[in-house]
Amino acid sequence: MSTPLVDSWRLKIQHKSGFDYAGPVSSSYNEARMWPRNETHQAVLDARVEVWPPARTYRYEDYWGTVVTAFDVHAKHEALTVTATSTVETLPPGDLIDQGEGAAWDELALPENRDRWYELLLATKRTGLDGELTGIAADIRGAHATPHAAALAVCEFVRGEVAYQAGATGVQSDALHAWTQRKGVCQDISHLTVGLLREMGMPARYVSGYLHPSPTAAIGDSVVGQSHAWVEWWVGRWTAFDPTNGVPVGERHVVVGRGREYGDVPPLKGVYAGPQSTGQGVEVTITRLR
Template sequence: MSIASVDSWRLKIQHRSGFDYAGPVSSSYNEARMWPRNETHQAVLDARVEVWPPARTYRYEDYWGTVVTAFDVHARHEALTVTATSTVETLPPGDLIEQGEGAAWDELAVPENVDRWYELLLGTKRTGLNDELTGIAADIRAAHATPHAAALAVCEFVRGEVTYQPGATGVQSDALHAWEQRKGVCQDISHLTVGLLREMGLPARYVSGYLHPKPSAAIGDSVVGQSHAWVEWWVGRWTAFDPTNGVPVGERHVVVGRGREYGDVPPLKGVYAGPASTGQGVEVTITRLR
């Protein structure tokens, strides 16, 4: 499948991740979520996931629709490396919802919609709010006639209050930690945004993927890219927005998975028998091919 157009981009992504151990590991059981999705605004032209030490892999879609590459390693090893390589065609944002459009507040509250999206209306460990943030959500909701306008206002609010600072937090951090120190990474900004959206009654989901960092990227240049996170909310249909950068999701974004929070879509996780892990390395390289 191809979605080529004059405005489309073609991106090659190489994502290398893995673990180092303090000594030999006898066996490990792992899941990688690094395989981009085929969907309306992106087409996967090629994808593969390679494992070292060599292991047989198999793929399936999890509960949230993310492609999982699962594998076991039973040879003794002191390091594990997973390399995912993909080529994806992407489109610009396209048909955006205007602020005054989308489902009304009372439509979101009808039982069939609440039941349909129930899991995406609940708080989680990483998206929970305190009394201050609950009050802020109520104020933003009251100030906007439509849920979509309120959602855009939440993104603007979070971006204005929380400074993007690489290294400010870790993968175990949550929305409250980022709020209290007023800084974090895209994961934290997305968790905080999702928490506020759900508090207002909007079904919201956390999206994991990749971002090409340069809007005016030259064709053929390889750059250090990013594992990235953004949000989607439902107002009669799903709409995607990147609160870290303050832009609709478009040709620079590549979707890998969706869920309630980071814990549903970690790029690599597993269990093993052996000494403690001494660290996890991550390297993402993105090349614009067209």
């Protein structure tokens, strides 16, 4: 029997999310982005999305390549629950770029590269910077010979300045809010990192997915996991890094979607006719199977 060349992990993820309403809702129209992607460093072995009340679902890939499960509910309901269950094979970080490698600053400035990644160079509602942060971006860029080295320095800087604190902000928060209070969650830390990278002229993406919380997870144990966010930047090729934890993206990470910011990849969103929502619940359970 051959021995595996790499230490892959196999993760089972159950993500349950939904809304409670103050009274009966007559209809709702929803999109869930909870289906992991098949790509180089991960393989989806099994996935399904279940809806309650029961509804017919259909899937498509959105503009950014994220798998969307869309569904309408036309029966009266006072709560909506979406449960996504998947089994994913993941790999360690693999072929990492050295700090002195990757595209040079003048290559990033070429018209063909700026045109190609134009949308990923623009500030958005959640990634915009103020004058202080713009100056910091210029200083970090000026101190590093290559874009890749500068990108790693940005991740180190943000992690050192903004403390991770669960519940410190909400999904509508932005990079400036997290910077001002010097604390936030992974979405905020990723928004701030993406904003600084783009300010330096580097194409950058916001990545949404899951993270197993323990590097030494025992096989078979189920733990409370989390929806997670990290970043990718382009220096001749895309490279991924988790600024919240200060590590390259590897076997503990599962990619669901990418975009300019959180607004492109929310796990669940929709519109409905009826009384106001009284809250949204989220539960993520992750089990290492191998």
